[in-house]
Amino acid sequence: MRAADTDRIQVAQLLTDAAANGKIGLTEFENRLARAYAAQTYDELDRLSADLPGAVTRGRGGTCRPAPSSTLLAILSGYERRGRWNVPNRLTTFALWGGGVIDLRYADFTAHDVEIRCYTIMGGQTILVPPEVNVDLRGIAVMGSFDQNIEGEGSPGAPCVRISGFALWGSVAVKRKKRKSTA
Structure with a gap:
């Protein structure tokens, strides 16, 4: 299934959490982040985040509310x-x-x-x-x-x-x- 922008943003936030907590290094973070933004399917996103804490709780096509202006x-x-x-x-x-x-x-x-x-x-x-x-x-x-x-x-x-x-x-x-x- 095709992934939506909200799915890519959720994975990007998950990757940011992992980098901030020292779970992945900066170079790996930047590489995964670039691939996450380019991902077209849920499978591609799953491969990028499967080894990270919190990956299982990520929803599919959920709403991502923008922060207030x-x-x-x-x-x-x-x-x-x-x-x-x-x-x-x-x-x-x-x-x-x-x-x-x-x-x-x-x-x-x-x-x-x-x-x-x-x-x-x-x-x-x-x-x-x-x-x-x-x-x-x-x-x-x-x-x-x-x-x-x-x-x-x-x-x-x-x-x-x-x-x-x-x-x-x-x-x-x-x-x-x-x-x-x-x-």
Whole structure:
């Protein structure tokens, strides 16, 4: 049977748990994660997660509720979203004379398509994405910069992050960055 996006997301979360608990190494995690996002059938997903705790409880075609939409503000200050967190399907950020960092490398995607809207006025924002995630950039800048391309390609079937917005005398930088080895 064909697997759905929700099944791939559940296996990705199971793999993230295993990597966080030291059950699998970083290289193995990244390899399995890329194959999980490319998997077309339940059998392919089962082979990737059969040796992990919690694999038996994974449902078939179950609903995966996206985390609620949220907003991050930095007004004369900063924000930071790093480590393990649930990525909502819609995230809005605003920096006025401030800055922020959104690190998606260790985050759990709760939706296949994620929309991030970034607005910067005289500040800066940085978004870090892992190698397998697909990115679509569509921002504009006036007397500042809004990245219009990102090095590397994501993996087929991996989540897609659509980044849009506006920068006035500020910047929005998007970087593809590998996860750090914990060993």
